[in-house]
Amino acid sequence: MPGETKERVLAVATKLGYQPNKIARGLITGRTRTIGVIAGDISSPFYAAVLRGISDVVEGHGLGMLITNSDETLDREVAATKLLRENQVDGLIVSPCDVADSPHLREAVKAGMPMALIDRKVRGLLVDTVAVENVQSSRDAVRRLLMAGHRRVGIIAELATDETRLKDFLAAAKNQPPEGLQLLSTSWQRLAGYLEAHRAFGLEVDPNLILAVNGHSALAAQNAALVALTKNPRPTALFCADGLMSVGTMATISAKGLQVPSDLSMICFDDLDWMTFVGPGIDAIAQPRRRLGRAAARLLLARIGEAQGAPRDIRLSPRMIERGSLRSIR
Amino acid sequence: MPGETKERVLAVATKLGYQPNKIARGLITGRTRTIGVIAGDISSPFYAAVLRGISDVVEGHGLGMLITNSDETLDREVAATKLLRENQVDGLIVSPCDVADSPHLREAVKAGMPMALIDRKVRGLLVDTVAVENVQSSRDAVRRLLMAGHRRVGIIAELATDETRLKDFLAAAKNQPPEGLQLLSTSWQRLAGYLEAHRAFGLEVDPNLILAVNGHSALAAQNAALVALTKNPRPTALFCADGLMSVGTMATISAKGLQVPSDLSMICFDDLDWMTFVGPGIDAIAQPRRRLGRAAARLLLARIGEAQGAPRDIRLSPRMIERGSLRSIR
DNA sequence: GTGAAAGCGCTAACAC
């Protein structure tokens, strides 16, 4: 009567609504199928989007995600590291609050904890690090506008510093991507993406359509947008290099009685992680922050060795009934 | 030689960077000191803020937080419930995707899982539920403006439906809070808060300053704000009933060449969970979403019985050395 | 295939 026992066990299991205990499994396998994340502040648009990216791939693999906030303070980051290690997470994604040498992280790595860093490197920590792909994401965004047929695309970007620098930059970028992009501030990187998209289409860039806002405020952006929209011929689309630029630009668009997307298209590289798009023929969004999170998670899982895949079902035994362990919640 | 053994154990423990294994502890105590959260989408401003509130109190108690996204779909909510139960979380905070009878949640509760619901009740589930305190939060916000000395405070709110309803509502709210507020849509609840604040100060409300936008769009709000700002005398402060209203209002303010807070004060009940404040003498923010998360977490922890407090330190024994179990990561 | 036994790192209960 071999099959009979099996059925009896199965019957009891389903009747009791049995759910396997991953905690117990983790004790013996040494893997919890849970990763830990130390974010600065979940409620900030940046981290919210990054976390979503992480959770996309983590949940996709059937793993869990333990999240903590550091509020960008070292104390809380140390406490979070401790909490997560005690919880035996299989890996750690950290958005470090400081680039200085961090003993708590170094020690975790030394102890064999797989780790990926977000947005910042930490001195002396040789682990995978991901940061926003400003150039590529901007290039993708502007490419969408060009593919939709736009030929006069304005860019509203901070681009602090003097006129000459902009001229030099445009000259340097005329035929190939300028060097040392990683060292530039974000708005310059995003301008580089804008230029690259045009180059890929074999299009000349009209310098008049490159609006250096010179100041990181919505009001300054508003003025820049006003200048852009009075050019002749008027740009048919705008690319805003960040969320604040976009707010100011929208104000101008409204004030002029224009409507997006009927009168002009607009794409914004924004902190909410929507390439707030807009315009006919433009159907996708880039989500650079979310992609950043996904990249970090993928790197981490690769290092953890997710190749092993999902664990197999647990093997039920008659003794589990005798010992009354077929229950999920105690 | 009793003390000697203890020291030897302690020495080995610190040398190896020993960290207790909460997973093993959880196996025997039956409590993991981790709660599970099922959010709709972490990256939305609403959930991001709510989650931060939850994490505030959860981390404050030294617990962990396992987060999942349901994307407001039943399938994913069911899967998330399963994942979290398998991980033996001590409690569940769910933002249910559907008010319809949900067997997976009902079953979890039946199995003894402590649960708190966010923003929506589920039919047949008798568990604590928290929702945004629209009336109270708006009242607080407007009170701040009144306390700062403002006597002409405009409100920009959707308030869909006809003129008569607004008149009736104002009449009904003249001397006491109108009844059945819970059944009203959010913008009406926020108007009620606005009125309550005025009542508490013994101030008459000028109906001219109540702008019913009639349409949930930034453009409609922009027009309403234009009307508000041309009233004579001009309002010295504005209360925007939601984030979109605020975007439209800001556009008008910019277009008129006004500046916040030098020319007028403004508070916005916004989705980013900042009562975006603004103006001299106004120094605090209300954070209704974050407070919602905190409330949910506190209710849940009370139900879990966090009164028991943090567990004591683990007791180290010589056998742990013999068996080589004094290590944190394997 | 099916059953039994050992043991993951800890706690609780009981010895001394």
Next chain:
DNA sequence: GTGTTAGCGCTTTCAC
């Protein structure tokens, strides 16, 4: 106090 023991629910190994 300090030391030992059993056992939480599972996986692994080995026996049948």
